[in-house]
Amino acid sequence: MSSPRFAFPDASPDDEALLARGLEAAGVDRDRIDVSYGVPSDADEWVERIGEAEATLLGWSIPNEALRRLPRLRRISFLGTGAADNVDLRLAEELGIEVRTVRGYGDDAVAEHALALLLAAARGIPLLDREMREGQWAARPGVQLAGKTLGIVGLGGIGMRMATLAQGIGMRVVGWNRSVRDGATQYGSIPLLDLPELFARSAAVSLHLALTPESTGIIDAALMDALAPGAILVNTARAAIVDREALMARLHRGDIVAALDVFDPEPLPADDPLRSAPGTVLTPHVAYDTPEAAEALFRLAVANLVESAP
Structure with a gap:
């Protein structure tokens, strides 16, 4: 046979x-x-x-x-x-x-999970849930996203679906995409900004880039520093597009939240510093899994x- x-x-x-x-x-x-x-x-x-x-x-x-x-x-x-x-x-x-x-x-699945991470980070849901289960009743103010700006890095299928979802809850959306022609100011209905301006102007940034040699480490220390205090960074793409040291340094300043579904390596080791870093919402690479x-x-x-x- x-x-x-x-x-x-x-x-x-x-x-x-x-x-x-x-x-x-x-x-x-x-x-x-x-x-x-x-x-x-x-x-x-x-x-x-x-x-x-x-x-x-x-x-x-x-x-x-x-x-x-x-x-x-x-x-x-x-x-x-x-x-x-x-x-x-x-x-x-x-x-x-x-x-x-x-x-x-998985465009719908990943975009929905990115939105879920954004909402969880904005309202502090993981912490509130944990405190409730510990017997506490600690009311904490959250962040209202309607009327605020979401910067989307990568306007492929997932990024565009995320744009639609974010607009549906009243957010303004701006974007950056590698494949747009030079000088373009719009991608469909989405205003385009360069990365430093997008990071500086956005209350939240959602990453939707494929991992390539060009995109590895593209979110560097300068961009992490450009985030305003209180900003939220969502990554459901690939961990390696973000400079790990720059991310950890900004998290330990205690003034942003990172909502992450992707890590390097995976599975994330039990003693990895990200697991105990301040200002994080973490899920184990499940955004695509429906x-x-x-x-x-x-x-x-x-x-x-x-x-x-x-």
Whole structure:
């Protein structure tokens, strides 16, 4: 019996129903994909699980050694947008392996979570909840967001959805985007500012940039210092777009709030200083995680896997 054409070497049992529906939508028989559960422990196990497959789904990081030992592999369909964090894209290109990602599947989910973090930070909800459970009744004033300015860094699908949600609660929205033409002052209906002005003028800033070499560390000490006292920084994009030392330094001044869903590394170590830093609202990289987003993710990832199969 010949080896399966496709592989899924790092699935979880929870993926089975989603995968089945994705395969059905793509018109692919289940027996054409070899599914293994759990993340492989080393390169040998990655190679064993992918075997002779020419295309594979991928949910986690695959080591370079494994890529080099898979001569038949021609396509990786990554389950999400963050392939650059999990696959050496330069090596994959050298080896003739196409890496596809899934965009747009979680725009609503991530934008809604970004708004939830913004609201939680503005009203101090995590602290109020904790104090109530400890038996306290400590009324604290919150921040009203209606009428204030939200700066959105990255006006792709998620950023634009966040703009709509923020406008829906009465916020003014300004933005910055890497791909706009020089001299542009508007992106759709959103006024464009350069980053220093956006950070200085915004009561809250929400980050929605993809992680690239150009965006790594783009939110630097100068931008962190430009935030007004009382400002809120929301990051549901990638941790590495923010300079970690600059973030920690500003948090320890005690005059901003950072609402974060992404970290480096992940999982965040139990003793990481961010866990005890003042002025933080933290969630464990779950912004994308809704049933609706998962359904769309698998449908699109399987389509990427099998479309014009190598």
